[in-house]
Structure formats: structure tokens, C-alpha cells
Amino acid sequence: MKVLLEMREMRGELKPVFVSTEEILAQGHRACQGCGEALAARLVCKALGKDVIIVNATGCLEIISSTLPQTSWRVPWIHTLFENVGAVVSGIEAAYKVLERKGKRKKRKITFLGFAGDGGTSDIGLQALSGALERGHNILFCCFDNEAYMNCLPASSLILTESGMKRIVDVAVGERVYAFDFKTHKITLKRCTGIFSNGVREIYELRTSHHKINATPNHPFLVLRDERVRSLEWKVLADVKPGDKVVVLKDILRTEQGLLCFVWRSFESFEDDVNVCSGGCEGKNSISEHFETEEVVEVRPAGIAPVYDLHVEGEHNFIADGFVVHNTGIQRSSATPYGASTTTSPAGKRSVGQMTWKKDMPEIAAAHEIPYVATACPSFPLDLMAKVRKGAAAEGPAYIHILSACPTGWRFPPNLTIEIGRLAVETGVFPLYEVENGEYRLNFDRPLKPVREYLMKQGRFKHLTDEVIEKIEERVREKYERLREKAGVK
């Protein structure tokens, strides 16, 4: 099915633009809120439909979409390693060519898609990509550039709020968060009455058969006290032992939110709360239609970390994540822009952050003299999808470099993803252009906004001085002018 997206002026006429409602990258994956990469991948897939085979590099997109036993892909998809997408996709394309020629497979137009992040494209994956482009395989390679090696999930705990999962530091006082209702044993919405930073503390990791969470030893968890009558009690983490059964959210929310959650208790009085589960529970471990218990496997020290707590009206409890995926941090890549602070290019007294200019990957791809190279950004979805279709239609290799804003790594609120991407284009930091058989074309050419508007919205650039911003501005304008010259714009 297709829906009308907008009316667009084409050659003096207003024409409708349609887009498919079918989702190839299924909802329910584990991407952070506001993930530009997940959005971009969704649009790429939407543009091409189902006759594709995707080769995905190790990285955010692979992690968030393919955790066993689930998959978010409704088309054939393969992941093998970090740096070899160019080679694997070459092998698949060659296999189809020969199998069709030998009559072992019927002829069909399939787009062989390579997906990789900026690391899997311009750092470790550059050699295999260059080989694939040089050999002329009929492939489309999409680089989802979030300008560093990123977290696959935020480092801090995720809280289940009325408006979805939020990092604990992003929950606002007055906002409604989900809680465990002691009368009904069901899920309920309660107002957050306070957020407290408890400083840097010693923390412990609690692990159940499927999930784990970090907390301070004095943090209370809801634990099954008596198996037969199913009474519940609060136990501080220091008292929780392997074999104890802690209360967690059921699958119903795991599928909706992509996460399974523990019930946490805020620090207000909790000694008096001992509860007996009302009837109507199904299944051995069931507490109610929303909650069940899961056995603790291990509680062990997990170092020190900054800790936070929420106070919640009425129920004094809230629901925090049980699924803290191992982080990769936010480490610089060759695609990280000058001045960005990352965990391996931190800004400090003697450093501005990243000390080198961003590697110009689209130009490197274009230097292979392939039929089609383009830049795109999900903030301009129709432009992105049109380019993807063009790239797929090209006879030979095509390369599309997609700027994918990352709230976690770039440190901005997740509701600004589209705006940040738009500003990247409007300030000239990330110009939208195409190189079709060597011909350059600028797709969005208006007087540039000051780069400050783009930079100052992001935590990774917050430390920049006026002087550095000016230096960046100068460089951006100079590169932009060169691009205009190539595109023949005066």
C-alpha cells in the first residue's frame, strides 16, 4: 500500500509524491530514541522494497536489529564481520550472476545492498569497499555516518515513561512514569516528584537468566518472598541472593518497547510494603498480566559510577531497564569532525577534541569513477529515497553517504534528530549533492546559515571557543565553494 506523502512542484506542476507504508526494517528494534541511523535504514529499505539482499557490517544497526532469537529484517540479511561488507556483497552479487547464467536460479532484478557505519566504511572497511567499487560489482553501498564508534544503547539506565523509554537523566520532574500498582499488581502511571543525583558510588550488577542491571547495594528490588502464597517484599540489593526471584515486566512490554524491565523502588519508606498477589495469575512465575518473576543468577561488584534516583508519587516505585547492553563508548573515527569531543579524542586543556578534519568519504568513492555517488540525510527523506532508487538503478557500483545524527553520541535530546540533520545541511557542514557519471549536482543550494547554529545544539561541541568555531566556519565555506565550482554553480 502507498500513501500520499506530499504535493511537490515538478516542472511547474503540482504532483503527488507517494511512499509505501510497508516497513522492511520492522518496528521493535533496540535503537536509541531519535536514532538517525535506524531512520535512515528504514527509508533506504522503504525506497527499494523487498527485492534486495542486505549485507550489514558489525555496528549499531546490526546490534539493534538482530539480537537472537529475534530479527527486525523482513528481507534477506547477512552480517559477518566489521570490515568486509564490500567483499561479502561482491561474493553474493557474483553468485547470483553465475547461478542465473547457469540456469540454477531464475533471473530477477535484485539490489545487492551493503550497509556499514562510518567505521565500517571509511576506517576498517575502506579496503574491501574500494576493492568492490574498483571491480565494478553491481551493488549499492550505504554508509550510515554517525561520525564515531557509538554506543549501541545509552550508558545510563532506561526508565519506562509515558512517552517511552528515557535515560534516567532525561526524565523531567512532573513527567508520568510507569510503576507497579500494589493493589492490582498491574502497571500504572505515576508522576515523578523528584530526580536526585547521588554522586559517584560503588555499584553492583544483578543478573538474571536473561537480563542484568547495575545499582547501589542499598537499592531496593521487589522480590518474591513466599512461593506458595506469592507474597512480595522489597529487598536491598545487598540482601538479594542468587536464587531469589525478582519481579520483572512480562514479554508484552518487551515486544512493545524492545526491553524487559525490573521493578525498582525509590528510596522513600519501603519497610511496610509486604503484599500478597491477588488471584488470576497465569503461569508458574506470573504475578499479574503485566509482571512475572525471574531468578537471580548472580550479584557482583561492578565498579563505581554516577548514580541517580527518582521519587515517584503514591507507589514510590518505577521501572528501570534490565537490559544494559555492553557499550562501545563514543570513540573517534576518521569521519569524526574537527572539534568533536569523544572518549578517545576528549576535549581538554590541551586539546580541542578531534584534531583532524573529517575524512571526505564521498569524494574517495567518487574517485573510483563509479556511476553514482551521493550524500543524503534522513532529515530530507524524499531526497534520500530518490537517491537510493537512482543508486540501485545505476549499472555498476553506487555509493550513498548518509549523515545519521546520533543523540547518544552527539549529545542532544532525541527529539532534535531531524532538526540537527537539517542544520548540518543548511549550514553547509554536510552538503547534499550527487555525482552522476562524474557530473556534480548540488541538491540543496541556499545561502548558508552560520555553523554555530548546528554546533551549539550538540554536547560534543559545547566546549568550542569562538575562535575554533570561526575556523570551522571558514573551512566549511571554503569546501562548499569548491563543491559549487565542481557543480558549475556560480
Add this chain to the structure above:
Amino acid sequence: MPAVKGRVVGLEGSHAVSEAVRMVDVDVIAAYPITPQTHIVERLAEMVANGELDAEFICVESEHSAMSACIGASAAGARAFTCTAAQGLELMHEVLYVASGMRFPVVMVVANRALSAPLSIWCDHSDAMAVRDVSWIQMFAENNQEAFDLTVCAFRIAESVFFPAMLHMDGFYLSHVIEDLILPDEEEVRNFVPDYEHPLPLDPEKPVSMGCFAPPYIYPEIKKAQEVAFEAAKAKIKDVWKEFAEIFGRQYNAVETYRMEDASVAMLIMGSVSETAMLAVDELRSEGKDVGLLRLRLWRPFPFEELRDAVRNLDLLIVIDRSISHGMGGPVCAEVKSALYEARHRPKIVSFIAGLGGRDITVKDFKDMFNAAIERSTKEEMRRTEAFEMWGIRE
């Protein structure tokens, strides 16, 4: 066993492999040049260029990409082949684990060569020993006939058990030497290796996700499943060899024996040099010594039972390694020792490292090693320097 069928031709070892790959009608070849493997792919490129073989030949930019492209081709349902040596094998190391972990029956021939540094293009088994744990089926060939036969068998085995298979053949000693060998009828080879069919290839008509991410709650179960399947492959390998013998008249075994009947001393060896060792055994036999020879044909999965059976009546076993694990000794010897640990009867074992970096091992060397080991083993307990020696080093 039926009479041996086919025609006798003189072929370089490399070209014997190319001929086997052509006969099984491979679909995709992805390779990067490296001595002493290059003759294999050069000949294959020629076959594709002349239309003798209908395959896609991908000239990749590295061995890492060679194996990656083979994985892609195999996932799409094609029969894929590559070959390499030494540094090339090391460069594709991480990809080897992916091929086996994802159960793609890629076939690879390794023309064994020493590892840098210092740079050496000549034969030893350092490259093979560095990939012992990659969960590939691994076999060793001793001459060009075996290089041909075992390449054919490798496709059949790999595609029956869905594990990749690696055939080791000594660089130069086999890859660059012309020998007589019997080339069987092409049609019989094609019948022996039927078309490859992946049960669920990458195909838009039936979407599958391959290579998903495995958290701790599932990773160990997947590895256990892999181990069970890999061990079970041993029986299938033997079946394939048996069937091969029935059709082509040459029988292969996990552990090959030579003049082992009534032997009390034996030498264990792998690869082409075993044929030189046979001459030494013959000479020692004519001198009245009851010596024999064992050759490990199947290296992975390791033939524990067969090895135990073969050494049952031995007082002394001499293991020759063509590589060294510094600070530990000969890797083959270490594995043989560990395989025999639970055996009721264990021979004394003397370990020699010989033939590193292409140094020839002569008949005289073998005889001297036999005699030295026999003399040392008369002691109740050998010192480390007696039980382990790098042979023939100028000091």
C-alpha cells in the same frame, strides 16, 4: 575395490587442484595471489577466460576479502573456492571462524608455507598450525594424486556436513612439482559431487537473517551445537572416502600406516615429506629394525580413536613437526601426546622439529632421527633436551 579408472597424465600439483575444481563445476572463485599457491588460481583464471569453466572469478584485493567473498557466494547458494598460503591464511584468520560458525561449505586449498619474520616463501606447516582452532575440516595431502582426489572429496564432505574444508598441500614440494597422476572421468567426478544446495540461501523470495548477534544467553548453546556437528562430521568423512574408493579405487584413511605390522618404533608425520620417510623406513627394515610410519591425513576433527589404535603396539613414537610453537615445542607432538593421555598403553615419545622454512629433510635425516630417538628412549626417563630437539640446526 574396483580397478583404478582414468587416464594417466603428468600434472603440476597446483594444476591437479585446478583440474579438480574445474571438474566439480565450481561457481565462484575469489582469490588473491600469493606464492606458492598462485599457480592454482592462474590456471583457474585461464579456464574461466577460455570458457572451460563457467564461474565468476573475483580478483579480490586481499585474502581477507577472498574468504569474505566466498562466504557471500556460499550464502547465496553458490559453490565457492579459494586458495592461499602463509601470510594470506593469517590475514583471513578471523573470517575462517565466520565461515565455520555460519556453516558455509567453502573449500580452500593451502599451499603450505612458512610465516614471516624472517620472510620465507618456502614450505613448512607454521601456517596450518596457526589455524588449528577455526573449526574447519582439515586434511593433508602427500602427493599430487592426493591433492586432486582430496580436493574433490573436500567439496563432497563440506557440502554434506555444512562445514568448510581446508586441504593442506606442501608449497613447492607439491604445488610446483610435476608428477604422474590418474585423472578420472569428469562425469564420474560430477556424479560424485552433486550440485550444491544451501537449504536457506539469501533469496528475496524466502527472507532469512544470517549472522545474528548472540548475547551470553545463547552463544554457548550455539557453540555446543557446532561442536556436536563437527565431531559428527568424522563419520561422514570416512563414508565419503569409502565411497570414493568404491568408485575411483583409491582408499583414504584418517591415519595412514606404512609397514606398521609388528613395528615397535614408528615415526608420525604429515604432508609430502612422508614419502621420503618411507624410503628411510624401507632402509631401516632391510637393516633388520622393526620400524614403521604413521601419517595424519585427517587433522580436524582429530582422529583420536584411529591414532590410539595405530600406536597400540609401539614402544616408541617419533613425531616430526614442520613448525614450532615457541616455548612449548612441536604442535603436532603436543596434540598427539594429549590424544594419547587417556590410552592404556602409551609409547615413549620423542619430538623433532625439522624442515622449517623449506629446509629439506633427507632420507639420511630420517634414519638419523630414528636412530637417535631409539638410543635416547632406552633411558628410564628422558631429559627435555633428549625428548625434544630442533633437528639439523647449525650452531
